């Protein structure tokens with residue numbers, strides 16, 4: 001699996017046609033990834049895309065066309081998915097803090113609610129006008145460990161009902177007249193690339209389900225195994241073997257003949273990450289006391305995940321080769337929290353283009369866009385990878401502009417009325433025709449190449465002020 005949905009030429013073309021920084025999502029890559037997984041899974045596994053990973057309307061539309069169901073976690077996500085032509089049973093609704101209005105919306109859409117506690121049951125009991133079947137989200141006591149803390153493994157958790165409290169809740173739930181627990185949901189660990197580790201959690205869930213069925217007579221129409229299918233974020237990381245996962249699930253179903261319902265998988269990262277690339281230009285390169293800071297147009301306001309998990313997105317300097325050396329990637333924000341990773345890259349200078357791969361999931365949707373009021377990046381849906389026309393020589397880039405507006409031969413600006421150009425962009429986020437209004441004006445002449453080559457100049461840059469935030 002390539003870590004970058006777009007080759008260098010396509011990255012350059014995208015950055016020439018649109019103001020940077022930007023996200024670009026490849027339809028072809030998203031489609032391939034969905035079909036790759038779908039093709040490996042037994043027919044009794046229903047595949048629901050976790051909308052939180054990337055709620056871009058074109059991506060949702062594509063997955064719906066390919067037959068996906070959807071896992072939502074807010075009223076907003078339910079609204080997005082409610083706009084798609086879906087059959088009943090294709091929408092799930094989870095979340096540790098569901099409001100009454102959101103539950104009412106879920107019922108109106110016919111979504112299957114993953115009940116996470118007694119409060120959800122009570123709200124539904126009051127709202128439902130006819131019997132409604134729900135799944136109970138259980139927080140397991142063992143058997144779900146995770147490396148980067150994302151969902152939380154088996155520690156204390158805001159999600160679901162702790163496994164040890166399930167019997168009491170089931171007993172209490174018998175008093176309800178409208179709401180029936182007819183399924184289980186267990187998801188405690190994310191970004192797992194080892195099929196055997198995923199399967200061992202799934203095995204634990206089926207055993208738990210069997211115990212609940214035997215001891216409490218719980219009828220189970222479905223068992224939702226959550227998401228958690230991992231992707232590589234570095235070249236040395238092996239991708240998940242989806243065929244092994246599919247075969248393992250088939251064996252589990254065979255071993256649990258008592259269960260005749262459906263299994264649900266709700267991956268977000270696996271389905272969406274590979275289709276996305278984030279492109280940003282270098283604004284400045286600063287050497288400070290032995291560290292090369294590469295300061296980009298966007299930072300944690302566009303990509304927060306590296307800060308949250310300590311794991312950078314894969315990154316490449318577009319069109320650059322040569323020896324690499326350490327670089328600390330930062331954004332333009334006035335906080336030392338603004339870090340995108342410590343990586344190795346070739347020599348870079350202002351105007352150079354940097355591409356972050358695997359940013360189709362938990363990219364912009366997980367970022368803190370309003371912080372410092374920088375412009376929001378465009379999110380461009382790419383049906384056909386673009387090419388530069390005419391084929392590029394070396395693009396004569398204005399040396400001191402962080403958002404070059406004059407690529408060699410700019411493609412014609414998007415026609416006002418046309419919905420799509422190449423690459424097409426969803427109307428709601430179509431890049432502005434004129435210069436990005438909030439792009440800074442061209443920078444003043446650059447100081448001599450790099451501070452480390454002219455140490456005397458360092459005096460011009462006073463020692464760091466106390467850090468903010």
Ligand SMILES: Cc1ncc(COP(=O)(O)O)c(C=O)c1O
Pocket residue numbers: 050052053071094095151187189190191226227228229266267268269270
């Ligand atoms: C309930 C639920 N389902 C599915 C997912 C998707 O997880 P992943 O992207 O790891 O597949 C999440 C992620 O937080 C989740 O909370």
